[in-house]
Amino acid sequence: xxxxxxxxxxxxxxxxxxxxxxxxxxxxxxxxxxxxxxxxxxxxxxxxxxxxxxxxxxxxxxxxxxxxxxxxxxxxxxxxxxxxxxxxxxxxxxxxxxxxxxxxxxxxxxxxxxxxxxxxxxxxxxxxxxxxxxxxxxxxxxxxxxxxxxxxxxxxxxxxxxxxxxxxxxxxxxxxxxxxxxxxxxxxxxxxxxxxxxxxxxxxxxxxxxxxxxxxxxxxxxxxxxxxxxxxxxxxxxxxxxxxxxxxxxxxx
Amino acid sequence: xxxxxxxxxxxxxxxxxxxxxxxxxxxxxxxxxxxxxxxxxxxxxxxxxxxxxxxxxxxxxxxxxxxxxxxxxxxxxxxxxxxxxxxxxxxxxxxxxxxxxxxxxxxxxxxxxxxxxxxxxxxxxxxxxxxxxxxxxxxxxxxxxxxxxxxxxxxxxxxxxxxxxxxxxxxxxxxxxxxxxxxxxxxxxxxxxxxxxxxxxxxxxxxxxxxxxxxxxxxxxxxxxxxxxxxxxxxxxxxxxxxxxxxxxxxxxxxxxxxxxxxxxxxxxxxxxxxxxxxxxxxxxxxxxxxxxxxxxxxxxxxxxxxxxxxxxxxxxxxx
Numbered sequence: 001x002x003x004x005x006x007x008x009x010x011x012x013x014x015x016x017x018x019x020x021x022x023x024x025x026x027x028x029x030x031x032x033x034x035x036x037x038x039x040x041x042x043x044x045x046x047x048x049x050x051x052x053x054x055x056x057x058x059x060x061x062x063x064x065x066x067x068x069x070x071x072x073x074x075x076x077x078x079x080x081x082x083x084x085x086x087x088x089x090x091x092x093x094x095x096x097x098x099x100x101x102x103x104x105x106x107x108x109x110x111x112x113x114x115x116x117x118x119x120x121x122x123x124x125x126x127x128x129x130x131x132x133x134x135x136x137x138x139x140x141x142x143x144x145x146x147x148x149x150x151x152x153x154x155x156x157x158x159x160x161x162x163x164x165x166x167x168x169x170x171x172x173x174x175x176x177x178x179x180x181x182x183x184x185x186x187x188x189x190x191x192x193x194x195x196x197x198x199x200x201x202x203x204x205x206x207x208x209x210x211x212x213x214x215x216x217x218x219x220x221x222x223x224x225x226x227x228x229x230x231x232x233x234x235x236x237x238x239x240x241x242x243x244x245x246x247x248x249x250x251x252x253x
Numbered sequence: 254x255x256x257x258x259x260x261x262x263x264x265x266x267x268x269x270x271x272x273x274x275x276x277x278x279x280x281x282x283x284x285x286x287x288x289x290x291x292x293x294x295x296x297x298x299x300x301x302x303x304x305x306x307x308x309x310x311x312x313x314x315x316x317x318x319x320x321x322x323x324x325x326x327x328x329x330x331x332x333x334x335x336x337x338x339x340x341x342x343x344x345x346x347x348x349x350x351x352x353x354x355x356x357x358x359x360x361x362x363x364x365x366x367x368x369x370x371x372x373x374x375x376x377x378x379x380x381x382x383x384x385x386x387x388x389x390x391x392x393x394x395x396x397x398x399x400x401x402x403x404x405x406x407x408x409x410x411x412x413x414x415x416x417x418x419x420x421x422x423x424x425x426x427x428x429x430x431x432x433x434x435x436x437x438x439x440x441x442x443x444x445x446x447x448x449x450x451x452x453x454x455x456x457x458x459x460x461x462x463x464x465x466x467x468x469x470x471x472x473x474x475x476x477x478x479x480x481x482x483x484x485x486x487x488x489x490x491x492x493x494x495x496x497x498x499x500x501x502x503x504x505x506x507x508x509x510x511x512x513x514x515x516x517x518x519x520x521x522x523x524x525x526x527x528x529x530x531x532x533x534x535x536x537x538x539x540x541x542x543x544x545x546x547x548x549x550x551x552x553x554x555x556x557x558x559x560x561x562x563x564x565x566x567x568x569x570x571x572x573x
Contacts, residue, residue: 055458079460093451104448107441108460131441171460 004031005067006175006205007052007083012061014047021047023229024061029175034201036208036216038240039226045209046088048226049177052207053085054078065175080108082174086167088183088209090160094153098144098163099135101152105170106134138170139163142196158189162196169200176200177207182215194218217241259439262517266431269518270424277420285416287532291525292423293485294508298520299430300477301505306515307438308470309450313368313502314355314375315478320497321351322479324382324389327492330400337401337413341483348479349472356471360464363453372499379497394493397486419488426484427521430477434517437473446470450515478505511552513559522560 007029014022022044029035037045050056052063054075062071065081073081093101110130139145142162147155152163161181168176178197182190190212197219200206210216216223217237225233225246233243240246273292277285297319304310325347326340335343359370382389403410411418437443448456449463457463486492495501504527505520512523530548534541556563 053458055454074457074462076457076460076462079458084460085458091452091455093448093455095451096447100444100447103441104444104456105459107444111441128441167459 005029006031006065008064009048009052010062010064012048012051012063013059014044014051014056015059020229022051022058025226025229025231027224027231029205029207030222031205033221034197034206034208034219035222035224036210036220037224037226038210038213038216043226044229045226046179047229049085049179049207049209053083053177055085079171082172083177084168084171084173084175085177086164086179086181088179090157090164092152092160092163092167094151096152097148098139098150098152098155099148101163102135102138102166102170103131105167106131106138109170109172110134134170138166141169142166143192158185161185161193165196165200169204173204175205175207177209179209180211181208182210182212190215262435266435266517269521270428270431273424273427277417277424282416285420287528288525289416289419289423289488291528292420292427292521293481293488294504294528295521295524296423296426296430296484297478297481298505298508298512298524299427299434299517300474300481302509302514302516302520303434303477304470304474305506305509306519307434307443307450308446308467308474309453310467310471311368311506312359312371312474313499313506314359314371314373314378315474315505316497316499316501317355317375317378318348318351318475318478319482319485319501320378320382320494322348322482323486323492323496325479326483327395327397327486328389330397331395337487341480341487344483345476345480348476348483351479352472352475353468355475356468360467360471372502375497375499375502379494379499382494382497390492392494394491394495396490397492398490401487401490413487414490422484422488426481430481431517433473438517442466442469507549510559511549513561513563513565516559516561516565519559519561526560 005028007027009025009027012022012025012027013020025044025048027048037048039045047056051058054070054073054077058071062069064070065078065083070078070081093104135148136145139147142165144159144162144166147159152160155163165178165181168178181193181197185193194215197206197208201219208216208220220237223235223237223240224231225240225243233240233246235243273288276288280288297315300318301312301315304312322344326344329335329343330337330340355374359367359374362370383391386392398414401413403412413419438446445456445461445466448459448461449466453463482496485496508523508527509520510523511527512521513519527545531541531545534544538544552559558566
């Protein structure tokens with residue numbers, strides 16, 4: 001098992017008024033494979049990943065990515081560093097075509113290789129052909145070929161989720177955070193998605209937030225269990241299954 | 254898809270601009286001058302639409318940009334003895350400066366607060382023009398006519414008040430604005446601006462620092478408006494505070510809404526219709542604003558996307 005720490009949080013806390021959503025969490029994510037966070041509703045999973053990707057500011061604590069302190073980095077900057085988040089409730093650009101959706105993601109990664117100031121980086125230096133290539137590559141990877149000109153909100157829900165994943169992949173992440181990817185999907189779609197996530201994890205580190213235990217135990221090599229804003233257990237899927245505290249708070253009910 | 258859309262839009266806009274060019278030979282004098290004015294005001298509305306329609310930021314302070322361009326050009330010519338062309342360049346640079354200062358404050362807010370801040374900036378600018386009336390000639394404004402050097406084109410002398418010069422300069426401005434807007438909106442940069450309009454926080458999470466892009470759009474929009482103001486002052490030889498008043502900030506919003514937010518030709522169409530509507534009604538009654546208000550209410554009820562927006566949705570999806 002790889003032991004390089006990719007991501008580390010130190011005494012991470014987030015309070016909403018009197019409610020402590022994430023309480024003094026020291027979370028470690030190692031390089032390689034799929035890491036899952038599970039826990040009942042309101043356990044603080046989504047708050048924790050919001051803190052990780054920078055959508056939410058921690059009340060206290062620090063976060064390190066590849067050994068670098070990124071606590072004060074904006075969410076945009078963190079995406080550029082390689083932390084990419086895909087939404088629990090799909091958040092695609094509904095009025096734009098699928099092509100435009102993925103192209104938005106693609107052109108940033110292509111642009112980053114360019115030097116120069118704001119204007120020269122942004123005005124036409126990325127060739128549309130190159131974007132087109134990358135877009136179809138990413139759509140193909142999630143199994144959505146041929147939808148380029150469709151308006152994104154007219155896709156079936158399951159396909160919108162895949163589009164979201166394609167946008168995530170097009171950002172060329174080092175850490176891809178999937179927030180409840182299987183929520184609201186049909187059984188057959190879930191099986192496809194499991195295949196896809198396993199395939200993705202060969203080249204990208206995946207952090208999976210999931211309710212569906214079947215999916216978690218099928219995919220993850222490492223599981224973190226949260227409850228009431230704290231981590232209550234960590235380990236391999238089989239260790240978690242045997243943990244009595246976890247069974248009491250979560251699996252049992 | 255993109256190429257097809259580019260081709261059609263070139264045909265359409267090229268066609269409209271050619272028709273506008275040819276119109277000058279057949280229009281009677283009165284309409285000739287009206288169309289010149291419409292083209293200048295439409296250029297202003299295109300600048301306004303760049304911010305509202307393509308980036309999703311609604312401003313109520315654009316009269317500030319318009320009058321900043323107009324006054325910097327006029328006062329530059331009056332006090333600094335600039336030639337008309339240098340006056341234009343001066344106002345261009347001044348508009349960029351004003352937009353940048355404005356943007357670095359106003360863009361810290363968003364939504365309704367942004368609207369209020371732009372309104373406040375606009376009013377402050379208007380009141381400053383009045384306050385420094387010894388320098389700016391306050392309410393009365395001033396005429397530029399006698400300070401403008403004539404123009405030499407192919408060895409012939411022209412005045413800026415010459416109808417032909419007026420018409421073709423206005424058309425040239427419109428052409429430049431349409432070209433720049435098309436170019437930006439079809440580039441990857443335009444895609445990001447539209448993404449910000451559609452969903453700002455998602456765009457941020459794709460790794461874009463949205464502040465820079467909004468700032469850029471605001472500077473383009475402000476500069477477009479400023480130069481349109483300068484052109485207006487130059488071609489109609491009058492600089493006055495009416496162009497800094499709040500209603501002159503609201504006008505481009507109405508023109509754009511009428512013609513179609515986020516469409517390239519919407520502002521031109523909206524400005525033209527509104528101009529002639531007011532022209533027509535004010536001959537019948539003094540309370541023309543009543544009718545205009547009514548038209549706008551009906552418009553919002555039946556065509557919330559404006560004329561071009563509705564046309565695009567119903568028939569021509571490729572319309573830019």
